[in-house]
Amino acid sequence: MTSVRQGGTGPRLIVHLPCAWDTSATYGPGDTVFGLREGEKCILEVAGVNNGRVFIDDVEVSQGEHGRYEWTAAFFAGRVQIVVTSSDASEAEYFASVGPSSEKVADEQFNAMVGEIQKFRASLLLGSSSAALAFDDSPGRNKLDSLVGLARLRLYAPGFLREVWEICRAPHRSLLQAERRVSLARVKRLHPLALREPLIAAAVAGQTSESPSLELLHVATSTAVQTFDTPSNRALKALVTRLAAQVSTLLDTVVQGGLGGELQEEESRRPRREHFLRHLLKETKVLLTREPFCSVSRLETSAASLTQISAQPAYSRAYRHGTRALLRGVEGARTLDHLHVSPTWGVYETWCFVHILSKLAERLDHFGWKAIRHGVVSAAESYELELSSGIRIEAHFQANFTAGAPPAKRVGWSLSRFRIPDIVIVVQSAARLDFLVLDAKYRSKRDNVLEAMESAHIYHDSLRVRQQKPNFSVLLLPAEADVPHLDADSFLFEHEVGTISQFSPGEPGVERCVDLIADWAMRDAP
Template sequence: MITVRRRGSEAHEEWIAVAAGEVVTGFHEDTHYEIRPEPTTLRVFVDDVELLAASGWFQWCPRFYAGQVRVDVLDASGAQSTYCLTISPTAKKADDDKFAEIIEAIRTFDQTLLGGVSAATLAFGNTGRAGIHADHVLLARLRLYGHEFLGAVAALARSPHQKLSADRQMLPLARARRLHPTALREHKLSTLLSGTSLAVDQLDTIQVHAWTSTPTVDTPANRVLLGLLKRFRATLTALRERVAALRLGDSQDEQGTRLHRRIALLDHLESRVTQLIQHHPFNAVKAGAAGSSGLTQIAAQPAYNRAYRLGCAAMASRVEGDQSLDQLHVSPSWGIYETWCFLQVVACFEQLLGIKLTPSRSKVVNAQLAFHVPLSSGHLMEVLFQAKFPAADPHTDRLGWSISRERVPDILIVVYNDTTCRSLILDAKWRSGRANVLEAMESAHIYHDSLRLRRGSATERPSHCILLLPGASDVESLGELDFIHTHGVGAIAEFLPHGAGVAFLSDLFKKWLSPLHS
């Protein structure tokens, strides 16, 4: 068991008890906690990151992520216990119900957009397609199913599937039960069958070709399982190379803090699978595909069927599906919020225009996601997510560029025709509090000053650069329309499902599009 409480709050906070395997709620991001294992524990890991101990308690602060977090506790003998804590967003930003609506909206559109590298996990299925964090998904599934798969194979290896092999060999006549057709060519046997007498003591000298049967484990089912074990080992080897080289796609510093635990996991799995391959029954199985007959045999035997399903699940990197089976890593809460804001903007334009926006490839700048729609005015509108404005001079063949370094605003709305181009920037900020909001306004000023779009002979800056904030307004002037129109920057608060900020942004879009029809 472990107990957890907020740090520095001895007089106000009680210890929360967490049993092994239990999922406990009530924890929040960006909050400092103390973890006290019972009995005395040598080491505590949160998502493979070892915690520091002070006076027997371990210090932990979940940063900006929300979901289930795995806590591994190792005692003096090396035995491990696992606990699950559910982290919620800070109440000033979004309550659990609002954040659940954000998650569900992204799931409905494309679950792969939820995938990420934070310590938090959410439930996913294993059909569909892989996301951009396939290696992290693979690592998580190897941890979830790898040991169970190898354990299932080891159990069935103690009583493996067998068949009787039919072989032809020379046997004394007295031992032969079923003669091979070529046995009739034997002269002594022909003499016996023709009725010619033979001495009794000569019967034992007659050798004939006969069918014999012996048990063998070289069956289609075992061949399929051997192939699965070899593929499992190859998957471990390839992933270990990428883990050791810190090539999983996120911060190398973050990967470095998790490196030892990840390598130890993969090495242990590789050692176990190698032992299985080298011992009975798989060392007596011929390599090679067994075809549909092997899968048919596996489907007919519950132990083999279970092992096969676990092996396939351990190597799956797909993250879609109606059945939520696996806890997989997701983006930080601010990344999830950015994605939802983009989907909300697309939905807002679809409602205003009465037409669906179509996925496309942008002509303006590269982007992670791009949608477009032709307007009745003859203009084309594009809505882009994570639009990359390259650092370039005005001679670039793209419509957009940055006069300083590369810039990547969260959401770009651009309307253009052959001669004109207008744009609006929205930047989602998972922030709350006056000081944090004012600090976040820096990005609005940078985008407004540095980004350029060209059409024909005209070069334009974004007309507005506006922050989208989940919480209540702490700097009300930033959200006033007069302020936004006067300065070209501002912030919209309460931009959450059913929040006042959604209606405010819709009204702003109406006013922004109105000059196109004048």
């Protein structure tokens, strides 16, 4: 049984999903495949193309038996790009919408996590997985600047360069007043200022002894000539030059393996990304040798150039796409561009931290969390809350506990090797300095939980703030765990390690965790 989804012209992508292996759906270029979840395998076939190759997030998928391609979505959720290339170098683009594992969180819960992180700060969602989510382009802090830059180039640079080529076929030009000398015989009307030249004045007044040839007498005259050296062309050349510089920088980063993420995955994506960037760089260099750019005297973006650009639809459209290709921002309320995000477990870890900040503020009726650069430990994200009772709470995400004695201005350290727990909560007052550790684990099956408990024990035994060990070391699990005794409060209070299951949007684990932290933090409050 085969159903056909209408899309653009080009190769047809035939997809078999695990929910119904005996059926298939056919998609055209630009279509999106729905129904796939993380950890699930699908089978792809390509029709209508010779010597086709399939790339998923720049990684080539090997062709198996009967011309089929097998692909398994890893631990990520979002939109994944599928590209089919043919022997004539043409490409067709498709997408797959991958949902989170239903064994861990429901779709609405995962979407709620993403929405809460975006509201807190969207850049915390960025990552190097194959999945992409929609982001705005407003300025904001961003640790994956190169990966965002590459994504924006892919979204907008090809269209920008196509529009610039169209402009080169009929570029803007203006008339420039230029002065030149012509023979008096070619002048129909003589300007009074020309009489300042003695020979011409004498000839006109008949005061010369010999009648001079009018061809030998020259006079300066003003004339209009066409030029491409206009404000709009200067600004457009400046934009193309900036694009070329950014492409060159990103090409070096890709070649050196500096985009971030797993080295093996980055290396598998490198050939296709490098080919794309080299092609862009070659095209921009060729453009800069063509008119109107080779006649432009200088690079300049001014009020006059932007005014000229806004008045010309072709220039305005190209300039808009060119500036979008260079943007690095990811914040804002609107959803515009699809950028790579963290794996689902990374999204879960981040949400746990953001949600604890929010719910703990509600529980303590104090909403004054402020970002700090220096706490008892260094971390990717650090915040503090000053309470009127004299208690100060620090919350750290991805905290760094260095091996051996603590570094200067830090009091957190590890007895053994370097450790990075997900969440560390520190409570300080005149009489105490205590901390607890929360480690988010995205899997809740029995074997996974028992294996993950190793990190809870290690953190409890090895981490120190001054000479104090953690009061608790707890695993946060999104679903109900298969190991009930580890989830009991009595077990946690007796052994100072354990789990808090069902820590996900709308589930009881959130309240249990926040109550635990709040009661512990306010233990000695007056």
